Amino acid sequence: MSNDFYTTSIFPHAGMIIKICRAYTDTQEDFEDYYQEVCLQIWRSREQFRGESKWSTWIYRLSLNICLTLIKKKKNNRQHTNSNHLPIEAVDENHSFTDESLNLLYDAIRQLSEIDRAVILLYLEEKPYEIIADIIGTSPNNIAVRITRIKERLKKRLDGKVN
C-alpha cells in the first residue's frame, strides 16, 4: 500500500475504523491486528468502490464485514457472559480509554452479539436507520426495533455504574 493512499483515503476515517475494531477485540494486540487488516483489505478492495455510496459509508461497510470474518491470533481469555460484570481476566489495560464511562460502555457493547455490536456502533455514529439497514442487509423497521432492545440492554448493564 502506498503511504499516499493511506494518508489521503484511509487516515481521515481512522477514527471510525478504530471504533469498530475496538468493539470486536478484547486485547490491544488483537485490536492492532484488526486495524491493520481492515486497512489492508480497504486498499485491496479499493477498485470495488463504485461511488454508489459515500467513501466513508463504503469504508464502514467494508470494515464491519472484515471484522465479522477475522481470525483472532490466539484464544481470548474472555468468557462471554450475560452477567453485568466482566470476568477479571478480560481486562487489558492497554486496550482501555482514559474515559472510564466509555470503557464501561465498550465493555457492555462487547458483550452483545456480533450483529448487535455493528448495529449499535452505526447508531452511535448517528447513521440514519436507512443507511444502517443498507449496511447490515435488513429493513429500517427491523433496525429501529433492534436498536430499542440493544439500548435497553446496554442501559441495564450500565445502570448505576456511570454518572
Added chain:
Amino acid sequence: MERSIERIWKEGFLESDALVAPKLNNLYTRKSIHIIDKFTRMFKINLKAIVVFSFVVLVASFFAKIPVLGVLMFILFNTIVIVNRKLLKGLKEIDKNVSSYQYLKDFDNWMKEQILTNVKMSRFIYPYIFLAMLAGFWFSSSFQETLDEVLGSHQIYFLKGIPVFWVLGILLITGVLAYFGGALYKLDLKIVYGRVLKKLDEIIADMDELKAE
C-alpha cells in the same frame, strides 16, 4: 443523573488519546489474517504441493516398477487440483462491498459448497488410493514374487473362480475408507477452522432473526 449512552459515546471520544491509530508495520508484506485470504493461501499452497507430488509419484512409480499405481495416483491428484481450482475461483469472487448479510451468506454458501465437494471427493479419494495401490502392486512383477514368497504353500480359496475372502476383505476396507473419508475431511476442517465456522453460523442465525423481526 446518569448520562445517556449517546452522550457517553460523544464525550468519551473528545479525549485526545481516544482515537490514536496504531502504527502500520510492513502492511504491504503482512500476512493477512482474514479468513478468505487464509483459505486462498491454503488452497494455493495445497494445489501447488499436490501438482509437484503427483509428478514425483509418477516418476518414482516407474523406477519402483509399479507404474499402474503411479499413473492412477497422477490422475487422482490432478483431478483434485482441477476441482479445487474451480472452488478457489468462487472464493476470489466474493465481494466484500455488499451488505453484511449478503457478504456472510456468500461466504457461507462458498464454504458449504467447498465442504460438500471435498466431502464427496474424500469418500472416493481414500478408497481410490487403496484400490490404486492394490492394482499397482497386483500388476507389478516384483510384488508378485514377494506375494508368492509370503503366501508360500497357502492356497487361495476360490468360489466359482472368485477369491471370495480376498474380495470380501477388499470390499470391507473400501467401504470403511469410503465411510470415514468424508468424516476425516470434516474433522480436519473442524480442527483448523471450527471456531470461525461456528462464529459464522451464529452471526448468520442472528441476521436471519433480525430480518424476521
